[in-house]
Amino acid sequence: MRFLLVEDNAQLAAAILDRLALDGHVVDHAGDLGTAQDFMSTTDYDLILLDIMLPDGDGRDFLNAQRARGTDTPVIVLTARSEVSDRVGALDMGADDYIPKPFDFAELEARCRAVLRRRTGTATNVKRFGDAEFDPLAGTLRNGDKVVSLRNRELRLLEVFFAAPGQIIPKPKLVDRLFSYDEEVSENAIEVYVGRLRRHLEGSQVSIVTVRGLGYRLAVP
Structure with missing residues (x-):
């Protein structure tokens, strides 16, 4: 956030x-x-x-x-x-x-x-999409029996995706959500964090899809 x-x-x-x-x-x-x-x-x-x-x-x-x-x-x-x-x-x-x-x-x-x-409009911190369960307060992502502890920026990036599942989110918006004005960062940094999240989501129905020229979206088959 x-x-x-x-x-x-x-x-x-x-x-x-x-x-x-x-x-x-x-x-x-x-x-x-x-x-x-x-x-x-x-x-x-x-x-x-x-x-x-x-x-x-x-x-x-x-x-x-x-x-x-x-x-x-x-x-x-x-x-x-x-x-x-x-x-x-x-x-x-x-x-x-x-x-x-x-x-x-x-x-x-x-x-x-x-x-x-x-x-x-939710009463709980836990967010669900497909078969993935994300708890931003605990900083965990659950896929079936697999539970991953997320690092800070992984957590905040996943929070952005879970707040708008299925929607295309442009890279500049992701940069804006993850970095303050005091930090110098390129959009390539987002690719690094997206790659990490994709590895964490392996084995689940949920994936982060690249929409060429537009951005990324959280998707299920």
């Missing part, structure tokens, strides 16, 4: 980035609303973690503007304000969840998972 973190506290932002990177997520960090708006204009995000008090404005104005444009990217508000009225106000503006500072990182991760499950 690709997240946008809008947080001006450099120490807290670094800690969040490190924690989410351990889960394999790609996270772009914006220290102010202007940078966040620039990121939003060029990239689609799966989730936004949004601070309220920022150097160039109020995060709630940013949230309100995004919802007014019809942007439905899930937003979790992070703020030191803990009054009920603040929480209600953020939720009424379109936030999907609210977590007061200071918070435990395990709780933040759990809230991210819960918000993303609600977005996809």
